[in-house]
Every structure is written in C-alpha cells, then in structure tokens.
Amino acid sequence: MTGVVTLNPFSPQAAAISHLFIAILIILGGIFLLVTALVIVAIIRYRDRPDAPEARQVFGSHRLEIAWTVAPILLLALIAVFMIRAIEASDPPVGDEHPDIRVTGHQWWWEAQYPSSGALVANEIHIPVGKSLLVEVDSADVIHDFWVPELARKIDAIPGHVNHVWIRADRPGVYQGVCAEFCGAEHTWMRLIVVAEPQADFDAWQSAQLTNPPTPKEGMEARGLQLVKDQTCLNCHAISGLPGHKNIGPDLTHIAGRQILAGGAASNTPENLFRWLKDPASIKPESHMPNFQLSDDSVHALVAYMETLK
Amino acid sequence: MSKSKLAVSLFILSEANFFALLIIAYLYFHAYPGEGPTAATSLNAYRTGIFSIFLFASSATMMLASRSYRAKSSAAFGWLIATLVLGGIFLFGQVREYMELYASGVTANRSLFATTFFTLTGFHGLHVAVGLLAIAAITILTGVGTLGTSAREADAFGSVEIYWHFVDGVWVVIFTIVYLWAFL
Amino acid sequence: MSDIAASDRIAELEANPERIGFLSWVASVDHKQIGIMYMLSALFFFGLGGLEALIIRAQLAMPGNHIVTPDTFNQLFSMHGTTMIFLVVMPVLAGLTAYVIPLMVGARDVAFPRLNAFSFWVQLFGGVLLYFSFVAGGAPNAGWFSYAPLSEPAYSFNNGVTYWILGLAGVGVGSLAGAINMAVTILKLRVPGMTIRRLPLFCWMTLVNSFLMIFALPVINAALVLLLADRLLNAHIFTPAFGGSAILWQHYFWGFGHPEVYIMILPAFAIISEVIPVFAGKPIYGYEFVAGSTVAIAFMSFAVWAHHMFAVGLGHLFDLFFGISTMAIAVPTGIKIFNWTATLYQGRLRFTTAMKFAVAFIVMFTIGGLSGVSFAVVPLDWQLTDTYYLVAHLHYVLFGGAIFAIFAGIYYWFPKMSGRMLDERVGNWHFWITFIGFNLTFLVQHLLGMMGMPRRVFTYPDWPWWMTLNMISTIGAFVLLISVIVFLWNIVSSLNHGEIAGDNPWDAWTLEWATSSPPPVENFDLVPPVHGRRPLWDLKHPERADELVAAAAGK
Ligand code: HEA
Ligand code: HEA
Numbered sequence A: 001m002t003g004v005v006t007l008n009p010f011s012p013q014a015a016a017i018s019h020l021f022i023a024i025l026i027i028l029g030g031i032f033l034l035v036t037a038l039v040i041v042a043i044i045r046y047r048d049r050p051d052a053p054e055a056r057q058v059f060g061s062h063r064l065e066i067a068w069t070v071a072p073i074l075l076l077a078l079i080a081v082f083m084i085r086a087i088e089a090s091d092p093p094v095g096d097e098h099p100d101i102r103v104t105g106h107q108w109w110w111e112a113q114y115p116s117s118g119a120l121v122a123n124e125i126h127i128p129v130g131k132s133l134l135v136e137v138d139s140a141d142v143i144h145d146f147w148v149p150e151l152a153r154k155i156d157a158i159p160g161h162v163n164h165v166w167i168r169a170d171r172p173g174v175y176q177g178v179c180a181e182f183c184g185a186e187h188t189w190m191r192l193i194v195v196a197e198p199q200a201d202f203d204a205w206q207s208a209q210l211t212n213p214p215t216p217k218e219g220m221e222a223r224g225l226q227l228v229k230d231q232t233c234l235n236c237h238a239i240s241g242l243p244g245h246k247n248i249g250p251d252l253t254h255i256a257g258r259q260i261l262a263g264g265a266a267s268n269t270p271e272n273l274f275r276w277l278k279d280p281a282s283i284k285p286e287s288h289m290p291n292f293q294l295s296d297d298s299v300h301a302l303v304a305y306m307e308t309l310k
Numbered sequence B: 001m002s003k004s005k006l007a008v009s010l011f012i013l014s015e016a017n018f019f020a021l022l023i024i025a026y027l028y029f030h031a032y033p034g035e036g037p038t039a040a041t042s043l044n045a046y047r048t049g050i051f052s053i054f055l056f057a058s059s060a061t062m063m064l065a066s067r068s069y070r071a072k073s074s075a076a077f078g079w080l081i082a083t084l085v086l087g088g089i090f091l092f093g094q095v096r097e098y099m100e101l102y103a104s105g106v107t108a109n110r111s112l113f114a115t116t117f118f119t120l121t122g123f124h125g126l127h128v129a130v131g132l133l134a135i136a137a138i139t140i141l142t143g144v145g146t147l148g149t150s151a152r153e154a155d156a157f158g159s160v161e162i163y164w165h166f167v168d169g170v171w172v173v174i175f176t177i178v179y180l181w182a183f184l
Numbered sequence C: 001m002s003d004i005a006a007s008d009r010i011a012e013l014e015a016n017p018e019r020i021g022f023l024s025w026v027a028s029v030d031h032k033q034i035g036i037m038y039m040l041s042a043l044f045f046f047g048l049g050g051l052e053a054l055i056i057r058a059q060l061a062m063p064g065n066h067i068v069t070p071d072t073f074n075q076l077f078s079m080h081g082t083t084m085i086f087l088v089v090m091p092v093l094a095g096l097t098a099y100v101i102p103l104m105v106g107a108r109d110v111a112f113p114r115l116n117a118f119s120f121w122v123q124l125f126g127g128v129l130l131y132f133s134f135v136a137g138g139a140p141n142a143g144w145f146s147y148a149p150l151s152e153p154a155y156s157f158n159n160g161v162t163y164w165i166l167g168l169a170g171v172g173v174g175s176l177a178g179a180i181n182m183a184v185t186i187l188k189l190r191v192p193g194m195t196i197r198r199l200p201l202f203c204w205m206t207l208v209n210s211f212l213m214i215f216a217l218p219v220i221n222a223a224l225v226l227l228l229a230d231r232l233l234n235a236h237i238f239t240p241a242f243g244g245s246a247i248l249w250q251h252y253f254w255g256f257g258h259p260e261v262y263i264m265i266l267p268a269f270a271i272i273s274e275v276i277p278v279f280a281g282k283p284i285y286g287y288e289f290v291a292g293s294t295v296a297i298a299f300m301s302f303a304v305w306a307h308h309m310f311a312v313g314l315g316h317l318f319d320l321f322f323g324i325s326t327m328a329i330a331v332p333t334g335i336k337i338f339n340w341t342a343t344l345y346q347g348r349l350r351f352t353t354a355m356k357f358a359v360a361f362i363v364m365f366t367i368g369g370l371s372g373v374s375f376a377v378v379p380l381d382w383q384l385t386d387t388y389y390l391v392a393h394l395h396y397v398l399f400g401g402a403i404f405a406i407f408a409g410i411y412y413w414f415p416k417m418s419g420r421m422l423d424e425r426v427g428n429w430h431f432w433i434t435f436i437g438f439n440l441t442f443l444v445q446h447l448l449g450m451m452g453m454p455r456r457v458f459t460y461p462d463w464p465w466w467m468t469l470n471m472i473s474t475i476g477a478f479v480l481l482i483s484v485i486v487f488l489w490n491i492v493s494s495l496n497h498g499e500i501a502g503d504n505p506w507d508a509w510t511l512e513w514a515t516s517s518p519p520p521v522e523n524f525d526l527v528p529p530v531h532g533r534r535p536l537w538d539l540k541h542p543e544r545a546d547e548l549v550a551a552a553a554g555k
C-alpha cells in the first residue's frame, strides 16, 4: 500500500468504487470551482471603492432561485444514478453461498479461518489470485472493521451481527489491511495483510497450514517448547499438536511463517519476537498479552522454538 | 397562548419524544427478547390496570379543579386534593409493583425486558412525582388563598394542568404497549 | 444615543464597579451578562479542546512518536471532539443567541430570565463534570460517540464514559431549556410590527434551530439513560453477548448526532445571513428562500442519520435510502450558498474582518459540504468512512463552517457587547493566519484519507508521503495556535483601548443597533417602529423604506 489506495484498485469491486470516486470528484470539483469563481468575481468587482455607487437594493429573483434549486436536484439525480449503478458492482450480493474465509476481530488482532480446509491463521490471509472469495466478518468483543482498500469496501465486524464481503485480487502481491473502526487502546495496531498468490502457491500454503510442525526433541528449541507448556501460553494460544485450543490470542502453529507481529506493530523477525516475548508492552503497550518476566535465556529458548513453527 | 403555556407545550413536545425513544427501546427488545423474565411472566396487567384508573381519574379531577378555579369557585381546592390523592394512589401502586417485582427477583439487570421496563416506567413515575409536587404547590397556594386569578397566576395553574394531562396521556400509551400488548 | 453618550456609558460602568463586579455576574439573570458568560466559558473550553488537538497533532507529526500513550491519545481525541462540539460550539452559539435575540426582537430580556441562567450554569456544570474525569481516574476514551460495546464497562475500565454521560446530560438539559426559552422569546416578545415574515433571518434560523433542539436533544438524553443503565445497573441493552444490540446504540446516537450537526450549523448560517447583507450594503437575496430552506433542512435532518452507519452492513436498500435522503440536504443548503453569493453581487462590499470571515465561510463550508456529499454516495463511504477524509470533512464544516461564522459574529457584535471596536488591523492578521493555518491543517487530510490513513490512530506506519502530509497538518495546527493567540490579544487589548463603537458602527439595520453599546440593563429606551425587515434602514431612508420599494415593485 503506497499510493492513493482508494484510487488504486486491484479488484473489480474496488475498481467500481474508484471509478465512481473519480466521476464524483469531477462533478463536485466543478461545483466547487463554480462557487469559488462566483465569490472571487464578486470580491473583485464589488469591493468597496471610494467612487463606488451605493449598492442596488435588490431583494431577489424567484426565477434565479428556482434555477439554483433545480440545477442541484438534477445533478444529484445524476450522482444518484451513478451510485445505484455502482452499489451492486462494488459490493456484490451474497445469496446463500458459504464463506471461503471467516474473519473474526479481536482486541487487537484478526483471526481467520478457512472453513473448507479448516486452516486457522492470524493477521495474515492468503488468497488465490483472480478468484472472488466470500469473507464472513464477525467480532469476538467490540466493533471492528475489516478493510483492505485495494481489494474491497470496508465492512464492520460487529458482535451479534454477521457481515459478508467479497474480496479478490487480480494481481499477485501483498495488500495491506487495517481495522477501520475504533476498537480501544490498540486500534492503531490491528492491521493485517492479504497475500495474493497463484493457485498452486496458495494450495501449498494452505496445506502447510494444516500440517503440524515437527516437535523439537532437543536443544534450545525443546526448552522453548517445554516453556510453552509450563507457562500459561496455552491458556490463550493454540498450537496444533499441543493441548488446548483457546483463541484469546492468535494461533501460533505457524507463527514463524508470518510477516507481521502483533497486528503490524512490528515485523516478524527473531529480534522483534524476542522483544515481544520479553515485554509485549515495548512493542504494543496496551495489548492483552501479559508480560511473563522471563529471563533472557528463557526468551531466547522461546524464540528458538517459535522459529521452528513454520 | 401565553408565554408559560407555550413553554410548557414545547417542553412536553420534547418529553413526548423522550418517552417515544424509551418506548422504542422497549419494543425492540419485546420483538427480540433475550433470556430472563418477560412482560408476560412478570407483570400483572389486571392490578396495574386498576391503579391506572386512579391516574386517569386524576386527569378528570384536575380538569374540574381548573374549571372551578377559572370560575373563581372555592371547589377548586377540593378537586386539587382529590387529584393529589388519586395521583398518589397510582404512585403507591407503582411502588408496590416494583417491590413485588424486586422480591420475585425481577431487577433491572435481569433481562432486557426488565431494564427497558424499569427505565420506561421509572421515568414515567418520576414525571408523576414531579407533577404531584407541582400540584401540591398550587394546592397549598389555593388553600391559603394566595393564588389569585391574575393572568400570570392563571398561567401557572394552566401550565401545571397541561403537564398533568400529558403525564396521564403518556401512561395511556405505556399501559397499552407494556401491559396490554404483552398479553396479546 | 450619540457616540459621546456611549463613551459616557463606558465611563459610567467603570465608575460603578458593582455593575461589573464578580457577584453581579454570578447572580445575574440578565441575558446580556449570561450571553457573555456563555461565550467566555466556550472560549475557555476552546483553549482546552485546542490544546488537546495540538497534542494529538504533535503525536502524529511523525510516525513512531511517543509523546503520549495510546490510551491517553484515545482520551485526547474523545475529549477534543466532545469538548469542541458540546462545550465550545453549542455554548458559544447559545450565548450569542441569548445576547442578540432579545435585542433583535426589541425585548427587554428573554422570556424566562431565570431559566436562562439555569441553562448556562447547568451546561457549565456538565462541562466541569466532564473535565473532572481527568482527575477521577481517566477521561472518556471511547470517542465522541462512545460506540457500544466499547463504551460498556466490560471494555472501558475507568469511569470516563460515565462522566461523559453525566456531562452530556448536563449540556443536554441546559440546551433544551435554552432552546425553549429562545423559541418563546422569538414567538412572544417581538415588538409590535415585527411579524414573522419580517423577522430578521438570525431570529428565523434560531427559531427553527430551537425546534430542532427540542426534538433532537431528548433522543440523546434517552440514549444516555439507557447507556447509564448498562454502566451502573449492570444491564445489557447494548451488549450483544447478553442479548443486547450494539447497533441500537448507533441508531440512537446518530438519531441525535445528525440533527446535532445542523444544530451547530444553523446558528452559523444565521450569523452569515446577518453579516453578509450588512457589509454588502443590500438586503439578503431571496429572504423567503433562505428562511424556507432552513425549515427544509431541519425536517430533512431527521431522516438521514444512518449515513453514519453505511459500513455497518444493513443492506443495500437501507443504505440507498439514506444515501439519497442525505444528498437531498445539499439542495436547501445549496440555496443558501447561492443566495449569500448573490447577495454579494451588485453590492458595495466592505471587507471588515467580520465580512472576511463570512465570505471565507461560503467557500470553506462548500468544501466541507461537498465532501459530505461524497460520503452520501454510499460506495464512496464504504472506502472513505473512518479515514482522515472524514476528519477533513468534519473540520471543514465545523471549523471552516461553524467556527468561521462564530468569528464573523464576534467581530460583528463585539462592539455592541463591549462598546469598543475590535482592532481591524489585528483582525486582518487574525483572519489570514486562521485561513492559512486552517487549510494547511485540514486540506491535506483529504489526501491522507484517500491514501488509507484511518482516523483515531495514535501512530502510523512509515509509508511514503504519510509523514510529509501529517507534518504539514501539524504545522498548520500550530499556525492555528498563533491565530488564536492573535485573536485573544485582539480581544484583550481592544477591551482596554479599542475605539469607542457608538450605537451603530456598521451602519446595520436590525434593532440591536438602535440602542447604545453596550446596551443598558433594560435594553431600550425606546424601540424604533418596525414596518419591514430592516427597521434602521427604513428610519434612515424613509423615502425608500423596504415596504415602499416592495409595494412599488408590486410584490
Ligand atoms: C456542522 C456540522 C456538519 C454539517 C453542516 C455537515 C453536513 C453534511 N454532512 Fe457531515 N458530518 C459532520 C458534521 C457536519 N456535516 C461530522 C461531525 C461528521 C462525523 C461524525 C464522526 O464520525 O465523528 C460528519 C459525517 C458525515 C457523514 C458520515 C460519514 C461516515 O461516518 O462515514 C456523512 C455521510 O453522508 C455526511 C454527510 C454530510 C452532508 C451530505 C452534509 C450536507 O449538509 C452538506 C450540504 C452542503 C453542500 C453540498 C455544499 C453547498 C451546496 C451547493 C454549492 C449546491 C450544489 C451541490 C451539489 C449539487 C452537490 N457527514
Ligand atoms: C468544532 C469542532 C472542532 C474544532 C474547532 C476542532 C479543531 C481542531 N481539531 Fe478536531 N475534531 C473534532 C471537532 C473539532 N476540532 C471532532 C468532533 C473530532 C472527532 C473526535 C473523535 O474521533 O471522537 C475531531 C478530531 C480531530 C482529529 C482526529 C483525531 C483522530 O481521529 O485521531 C484531529 C487530528 O488532527 C483534529 C485536529 C484539530 C485541530 C488541529 C484543531 C484546531 O483547529 C484547534 C485550534 C485551537 C487551538 C490551537 C487552541 C489554542 C489554545 C490556546 C491559545 C490555549 C489557551 C488556553 C486556555 C484559554 C485554557 N481533530
């Protein structure tokens, strides 16, 4: 996400909005120029000068006034026609299709589930290029909003009110998304990324998500695994193959394969992971992940273990 | 219309809107009830209906009070007392109802029905209480003979009267929606 | 009264300190003193709200700043928005109307002077209560519209939102009482001759606005009561986890919130409708259309609230209805814009500071209104809502609109209120610094929004252009700080050394200019006769009085 995202669409739906936006900007820009020009002309022509005549006492003209009542109505009717034509294109109706991805907003991270395969991921969604996927959007706590501007409209994630949105990317790439509804202290760092890749790559990624990473037997990695079991990590996190399936925090089964950490507050490097596990607040001050006051050694072990979770 | 009557009418317009919104909240959760007590399981429409009759009757006595007052008749005082008593009985009925609900465990946080019921009827009760205070004030003034019949004083009387009829009218709506409709 | 007499009045006031002493203010039921207290309290809160904005902008100047913690940031923008709307714009407009309306209709005071005092004190109390939260464990942090369930105790741990509820209830009750008072004053206390059709537009719009408040304020009061039940009685009206509805809060809040934005802009329109004709030297163009469009706006404003909820997912038809009804509001608003512009034509424009702000208002408000229309186009809202494009919209209508108009009004009526002129040279500086600072701050925010920057974020990724644009916006905010200081300087120095104003320094037409400046306690010795919309014009030009001209034109 670098340019003017709302005018930089990579899906037909986003394109429909972009084109509409450009058309409306032209119309509204024209109105703005008209009003400004009228005011500037008046300022220049009728500015008080010593020799200026007394103002003419004009009380109005019904004809003119009706003109500037009717003209905007016509323009707005035109805008409304554009709008009606764009609504379906920019937010295709859902019908009774089943969702391809189920996204759930949490304070402050995104959970995503692929119902057909059962894959469960966090903060990073993969999609095959050129295919429309139906995303179901829900929330586990407060209201969030799922927004990947280059691919689709925003849609609120509301507890008790399930929403749907189609996303699609016509070119491979990494698309930035964000939670767009204020949802509390760390609303800022509730970002996500959408990776669009060719079908084969997507399939490979998905099946990788479904296989359990190998269990380390010795060394730092094994110590890390033991720490995960000894600490309360599994009260909040799921790691497939280990007991407990809580999703208070993101699923960690494939944490090492992700690009961002903690909703985009940091990139997912071993150094950042270390900082995170040492003191989450140093990266995301108000996150719901506790500080375990672990020694550097233990954290190194944890990081080593996490890095095996590809 | 006089200044103060106009002001009271505008105030009532606003109050009516306030009650309308509380009623909408009530109806919303009547349509989408959650768990816990509901109108049908907790309310006694029959008894509240009887107490309501006292309130409606108080509107009539208030009208009579106002008529006698304008006719400069001393009967006004008696009618005002009657209004106070009738309104008081209604309020007493509401307090009893609340106490019984409370005793049977229906408190404001028990269900969405309970919350919206208590906010709606509670605010109405508050309005009844305020109305009774205002009526008490003019009753005392009439009783000790200080309330004359100058235009200003008549306005004060008239304003209280409008307000009281409004409080009554709101109850007609609330009673119909909350008590009668719940059992349809 | 002549100018000499007016300067005598100032001398007389200064010689009688008890008339301007502290107690005479606190105990006052005089609409002029209450009006001024309203405005001073609003000025104070403008300082606080502005300070909050400056901290917000400082934090956002560069990515990765650590000036405030995330939670403090959230408190800052929640308080900034709430303060500016409820403790600045509403009170300053309430004060201005409380001061001007009785004079304009030729009355001695408002209809209910003591109720007027009550309005002021209860809204001030609401404001103080709101700010008390800072020392009582934390300010509200759920945004100025406190969306549930974020505003429920389960997610908002401090008592901030409770203070927010109580503070707003105070402001709500005060404003409601004020609205009733103004409506009755206008309807009942007009001097003979001032029929409804001859009412100055300022009064017309205030009257319509009063009705708007009478209908809209109970909506927020009901919503607050319900939220309070959730917070204090442990109920669950807005918590979906227990069967409540989060969306219901939004309907309630915006059912009030949208009329509220017109509650803030109608009095601004009212000011503009006085200032522009006076300094153009001609009557308002199309009185009936300007007055009538106000009524249209008031009605329509109740049928558009869900345009704040397009992202909620309530269905295309639902969105479409509200999109179209919202667009429709552009029509009556456009009528006003064009009528004001037409008033400029063939006029003899005196560019006093008041007039500069008023003319700038036309253009700035149009920008804000047009971005508003782009939100009404539903699919655009789906992209742009909750981004900085929205922040830009709301500041163009609220600052470029309401605040510009308020400045125009202050420059216009200050001489009447104080007896002294504000310095025009300093005023010129004030205007240009404000104009430049304002556009610097908020114009770039449109672009930021289009580039995907969400609102209510305490920092942002280091992406190309984001820092540059944010930096420009921050610099603009500090230019605005300078402009406010220039303004305050102008007020303070003019109060002491300003030129003596005299009764009617602007050659204006409405009745308040027929009495001395400042007016005596009883307002008028003698109210001039009213035969038209511009009584003082008619007095000055008896041979060309408006009614004669109208009669000659066969109207
Ligand atoms: C003074 C306050 C004020 C005013 C007057 C307005 C005026 C308008 N507003 Fe604005 N609005 C706000 C304050 C205001 N708004 C605030 C504070 C918010 C944000 C709340 C929040 O989320 O924090 C908001 C948000 C907001 C939204 C919700 C966005 C979102 O949350 O996604 C929308 C959507 O439709 C909207 C639309 C409009 C429209 C159409 C007008 C119209 O009334 C504008 C009409 C004026 C014109 C159009 C210009 C002049 C007309 C012409 C020159 C005629 C020709 C024009 C045409 C033919 C188009 N506003
Ligand atoms: C009338 C309304 C109004 C006004 C005038 C302003 C004025 C300003 N606003 Fe505000 N703003 C809102 C209404 C308003 N705002 C609302 C409703 C929101 C949404 C809140 C929400 O999301 O909940 C918002 C949000 C908002 C944001 C977005 C925050 C976010 O989403 O994260 C930003 C960011 O730039 C901002 C900036 C500013 C700036 C720089 C000013 C400047 O113009 C301020 C200029 C003023 C000064 C610089 C004051 C100078 C101070 C002194 C001289 C000290 C004197 C001291 C005393 C007298 C005590 N505002």
Ligand code: CUA
Pocket (backbone or CB within 6 Å): A105, A106, A108, A143, A144, A145, A179, A180, A181, A182, A183, A184, A187, A188, A190
């Ligand atoms: Cu989740 Cu903002």
Ligand SMILES: [Cu+2]
Pocket (backbone or CB within 6 Å): C257, C258, C261, C304, C305, C307, C308
């Ligand atoms: Cu709105």
